[in-house]
Amino acid sequence: MSEATETARVARATEPTTSEATIRALSSVERPPRPGAASVALTFAWRGLLKIKHVPEQLFDVTLTPVMFTLMFTYLFGGAIEGSTGDYLQYLLPGVLAMTVIFTTVYSGVTLNTDVTKGVVDRFRSLPIWRAGPLVGPLLSDTARYVLAAVVTLVLGLALGFRPDAGVAGVVAAVALLLVFAFGLAWAFSALGLVMKTPNGVMNLGFTLLFPLTFASNVFVRPETMPSWLETVVGFNPMTHLVTAERGLMAGTASAGDVWLVLAEAAALAAIFAPLTVRLYRRA
Numbered sequence: 001m002s003e004a005t006e007t008a009r010v011a012r013a014t015e016p017t018t019s020e021a022t023i024r025a026l027s028s029v030e031r032p033p034r035p036g037a038a039s040v041a042l043t044f045a046w047r048g049l050l051k052i053k054h055v056p057e058q059l060f061d062v063t064l065t066p067v068m069f070t071l072m073f074t075y076l077f078g079g080a081i082e083g084s085t086g087d088y089l090q091y092l093l094p095g096v097l098a099m100t101v102i103f104t105t106v107y108s109g110v111t112l113n114t115d116v117t118k119g120v121v122d123r124f125r126s127l128p129i130w131r132a133g134p135l136v137g138p139l140l141s142d143t144a145r146y147v148l149a150a151v152v153t154l155v156l157g158l159a160l161g162f163r164p165d166a167g168v169a170g171v172v173a174a175v176a177l178l179l180v181f182a183f184g185l186a187w188a189f190s191a192l193g194l195v196m197k198t199p200n201g202v203m204n205l206g207f208t209l210l211f212p213l214t215f216a217s218n219v220f221v222r223p224e225t226m227p228s229w230l231e232t233v234v235g236f237n238p239m240t241h242l243v244t245a246e247r248g249l250m251a252g253t254a255s256a257g258d259v260w261l262v263l264a265e266a267a268a269l270a271a272i273f274a275p276l277t278v279r280l281y282r283r284a
Contacts, residue, residue, distance in 0.1 A: 037130040044137020048111070049144060061107070062149035066100040070156055073220060081221060086161050093157040094174065094246040095219030098239070100149045101182050102214070106206035108142050108186040109193030113202045116194065121281070132278050139186050146182050150175045166252035174249040181242055181262055184269035191273045194280035213239050238265050 035043075052059065070093065078088030112135070115121050124134045154162075154171065164171050189206055196202045216230070217239040223231045234240050245262045248254025 034128055035130075037133065040130040040133030041136040041140060044134050045140035046137075048138045048141025052141075052144070059145070059148065062100070062104055062145050063152050065103065066096060066149055066153040067156055069096050069100065070153065070160070074160065077220070089157065089160055089162050091222075091247075092220065093153070093162045094250055095217075095243045097150060097153045097157075097174075098178055098243050098246055099214050099219055100153055101146045101178050102185065102239070102242075103207070103210060104142070104145055104149055105182050105186040106189050106203060106210065107145070108139060109189035109191075109196075109202040109206060110199045111138055111142075111193070112190050113193035113196055113199045117198065125282075131282070135190060135277055135281060139183060139190070142186060143179060143183065146179055147175070150178065164250040166250055170250045170252055174246045177245060177249065177259060177262055178242070181266040181269075184266035184273075187270050187273035187277055191277040191280055194277065213237065218243050238262075241265065 070089075073092055073096070074085050074089050078085035078092070082088035082091060115124075115134075121134065125131075154175075166173075189202070192206060193199075193202050196205065217234055217237045219239065223234045223240070226234060241258065241261050242265075245254055245258040248258055
């Protein structure tokens with residue numbers, strides 16, 4: 001073997017491997033700080049808003065559904081229930097507002113289930129970020145959907161003749177209370193999204209649960225017109241408590257007890273289902 005060949009072989013043997021060179025290069029650079037919880041949550045919230053931007057069809061449910069329900073129930077049943085469509089609109093609109101936003105919370109579970117089934121969640125869990133960020137962020141972006149649904153419902157109601165006695169302040173307070181309750185309920189559907197196997201399964205089961213919760217309430221008719229046993233059931237329905245508080249805030253007659261009851265139920269939903277969702281997410 002020539003001297004030159006031997007020298008080259010020794011040089012290659014003593015030369016650091018590619019992985020060692022990479023480690024040395026990376027170790028010479030200061031490691032970036034780990035993102036905080038708020039930064040992670042806002043980043044995933046922005047991701048949710050971008051998805052709406054690129055797929056605007058996702059907004060059909062929050063723009064068309066309130067229009068259909070308001071027009072259909074006001075003009076088909078208003079005269080029969082209240083004697084006039086105008087009087088019925090005053091009673092109906094806060095209920096339709098609550099119903100529209102509550103129905104939208106199902107899509108929190110649908111979106112999360114879609115990420116799980118497509119393998120996106122596996123990528124998120126490999127990142128050095130706050131573990132609950134991919135859960136909290138989408139719920140924050142869903143708030144934009146809730147606000148849009150509320151605005152569409154209120155604008156249509158005002159155009160048809162709805163007049164809140166408490167003015168703008170009462171409407172803003174009612175919408176804020178509704179958003180708090182919707183955020184708590186969205187945790188329940190997020191947990192459902194991690195249990196079901198398909199997005200369609202989450203949607204079907206979610207609406208199956210919400211329909212009796214909505215119609216067995218005071219959204220459309222006064223509980224005192226129902227059979228006594230059903231009136232009792234309706235009185236324990238959280239949807240009834242929410243709509244009662246909504247009507248009271250918009251009319252300026254809400255009691256502190258009605259509002260605090262809704263806040264307590266929202267807090268209970270979040271306290272039960274938020275930890276459960278995080279636990280299910282870790283195992284997904």
